[in-house]
Amino acid sequence: MADERVKRRLAAIFVADVVGYTRHMEQDEAGTLSRLKARRRDVLDPLLLRHEGRLVKILGDGILAEFASAASAVRCAVELQRDMAAANEGLPETRQYVLRIGISLGDVIVEGKDLYGNGVNLAVRLESHGNAGDITISSNVFDQVCREVVAEYDDLGPVSMKNFAKSVHAYRVRPCPQQPPGADGGQSTPLSLPPRPSIAVLPFNTMGANAEHGAFADGLTEDLITELSRTPGLFVIAQHSAFAYKGKPVDVRQIATELGVRYLLEGSARRSAERVRVNVQLVDTLGGGYLWAERYDREIEDIFAVQDDVAARIVEALVGRLIVPPMRIRPKSMEAYDLCVRARSLGWNSAGSPEAIYESIVLLQQAIAIDPSYAEAYGWLAFNLWSTWANAMDATGDNRRLSLEMARKAVALDANDAQSRWILGYLLAYEGRWSESDAAFDAAIAMDRNSADALIFRAELLAFAGRASEAMDVMEQAFRLNPHPTASYYWEQSLVYYVAGQYEKAIETVRRGPAYRTGARRILAASLAQAGNLNEARQEAALFMANNPNFSIGKWAESQPFRDPETRQLFVEGYRKAGLPE
Incomplete structure (x- = not known):
């Protein structure tokens, strides 16, 4: 027999x-189903x-799903419990449905679309250990998410699990009551x-339930944000902050307050093979009521069109x-448009995941071929090709040259x-x-003038030029337009x-925000070192090197867009103090 590997x-x-x-x-079988x-x-x-979770199977009264990251799984669980609670409001107890959720991180066996193994078994046991409304996670999940997902974590200690020889250390996840939707570490x-x-x-x-229809609706939203953003007379919140409210019950006044805007545009879309139906409403959250609606x-x-x-119509109504x-x-x-819409979310919202970036590149190449x-x-x-070079995913360095070629082509095609x-400007730096x-x-x-992305990357380049005060001003503009941004x-x-010498603020930003398990950890290490916390600095530097084993100070300093030698030296000095390799 041939050797079949699991x-x-x-x-x-x-x-x-x-x-x-x-x-x-027992009370209402048909209605419950x-x-x-x-x-x-x-x-x-x-x-x-x-x-980006995958529903593996429905287990009678429950579900089994898998996620590529523990953080995605926990964020989904927190939002699912909130949304289930919101859906239960005002219903009689017989029609209220409350979940228990368990999350583990481990090696699983793949058979077709199904999953087996200890990772699955542990998640089942964690779920059954919890009470109504609980999210129970294993200790290795906690290690991955405790600094990345803003929530309250109760240490349950070692817990005996059926059919597990040893106790499992578990934690309970509780949402922070005042945390804005989807905004880990965001503006409050x-x-x-x-x-x-x-x-x-x-x-x-x-x-419509089709996932492609969801991607189409997201693309429609993104493009409307882009078009409105280009209007000089408007202040337009960036896409990522708007999408923090996706799939949540809409309280227009609360959302408007959290985002600092007066008007909200709501809508829905249905797509078929040949037609699209779109409903839109423009809401004045201060004056009350709809300013304009159309189907x-x-x-x-x-x-x-x-x-x-x-x-x-919106510009005419507001300006x-x-x-x-x-x-x-x-x-x-x-x-080609559908491929680009899928690639947008993969490349930009995936926190630098190599798999997502490479998939995005393939989709964009297919769109261009069409x-x-x-x-x-x-x-x-x-931008995605450049990301492979910047994140040491491109061994040959060819993508750096090709990314600049593609950026020039984009500007030539559409001035x-x-x-x-701004992508071209960033690569040229x-x-x-x-x-x-x-x-x-x-x-x-x-x-x-509403492009938060252009502003945040310009702030970086101003910092590398040693112009910390200007960088701070531009950075604040970016966060105002995008109060719930990406990591x-x-x-x-x-x-x-760091460039401004505000080391405690740099430490707080990385430690308590969603950037903790990214390359920003080296800035945390340097900031701790400059603030005199050498032991903590070296710990963070060691953790950074565990995920970036090829990093060296010299290679990094040579590759960055420094205009100011003193700023370059400030980083080199901080990295050396933290114990990063030369």
């Missing part, structure tokens, strides 16, 4: 079941899609309204006159795309072409604080 992989295993399921079934099916469709499925104090009309576009609801029923190829019309920025070049193929004039696809491809401009880099950033921000923003924030 296929294994490391995964975060997520198990949930309904407390009192038997009682519910129908309502739980609706909960899975309306509550669970969108969360799995958002956190009230934000004042900007002087110009301010708006956030909430993620459009998906009418569109068009052929799918008309979706960009729908986007343009919605953006124009009082129709301001039309220069048009961006739209893709010629819906297939539509060689698709400027946005070239821009995103440039009015602000995103492609790493080539030491300072005047060209500055010109590209100036053009990008002139085209889109990369906190990485950049710690870098700016």
Whole structure:
């Protein structure tokens, strides 16, 4: 017989079941099945899609899912418990469904689409150990998420588990009561309204269970944010902060307060093979009521015309006159557009995951093969190729050269795309072409003064130039536009604080934010060293090196876009004090 190897992989295993399921079934079998099916469709499925989880199977009264990271699994669990509680509000007890959730991290056996092994068994035991509404996690999950996912963790100590020879150290996860939705380490104090009309576009609801329809609705939301952002008379909240509220019950006044805006755009989308139906409502959260609402029923190829019309109507309603920025070049193929929409979320929202970045590159290359004039696809491809070089994933260094080529191509194809401009500017800085880099950033921000991404990366380059005060101002603008940002923003924030000599702020930013388990850990180590905490600095440096074994101070310093020799030396000095290798 041929030797058949067992296929294994490391995964975060997520198990949930309904407390009192038997009682519910005895009281109303058909109604229970129908309502739980609706909960899975309306509550669970969108969360799995958002956190890149995979539903492995339904276990009668529960589910088994897997995630690529422990942090994604725990975030999904926290949001699932919150959303289930919200869905229960106002219902009689007989129609309220409460979950227990268990999460483990371990090696699993893969058979087709199913999973087996101790990792699965442990998640089942952790779930059964909890009480109604609990999230119970293993100690290795806790080690991965305690600094990355903002929550309260109760140490349950060693717990005896059925069929496990040794006790398992477990923790209970409790959401922080005042934590804004989806904003680990984000802004929690009230934000004042900007002087110009301010708006956030909430993620459009998906009418239809197909995951591709969800991606289409997300793409529609993202593109509307981009179009509105280019309007000089508006203040527009960035995409990542708007998507912090995806799949959550909408309290428009609370969301507007947390984001510091007056107006919200809500909507929904249904896509079929040939048509798209879009509903939109513009809400004034201070004055009350809808300022404008519209329903569109068009052929799918008309979706960009729908986007343009919605953006124009909003601008007309808020600014009082129709301001039309220069048009961006739209893709010629819906297939290419769909590929680019999928690639956006993979490349930008995956916290630098190599697998996600490489998958994004493949999708963008496919989009370009279908539509060689698709400027946005070239821009995103440039940034992802550069990321493989910057994160030491590109052994040959060819992607650095190719990324600059792709960025230039994007700008040549669409001179009015602000995103492609700042990406080009950022890559040019790493080539030491300072005047060209500055010109590209100036053009990008002139085209889109609401581009938080352009601002945060410009803040980095200003810091590397030794202009800490200017970097601080620009960084604050970026966070105001994007109060619930990705981990990369906190990485950049710690870098700016370090250059400004505000070491305690840099330490706090990395330690308590979502950037802790990223490359920002070396900035934490350097900040601790400069603040005189050498033992802690060396501990953090050792943890950084565990995930970055090829790092060296000399190679890093040579590759970074330093304009100011004294700033370069400040980093080299801090890294040396922390014990990072030369």
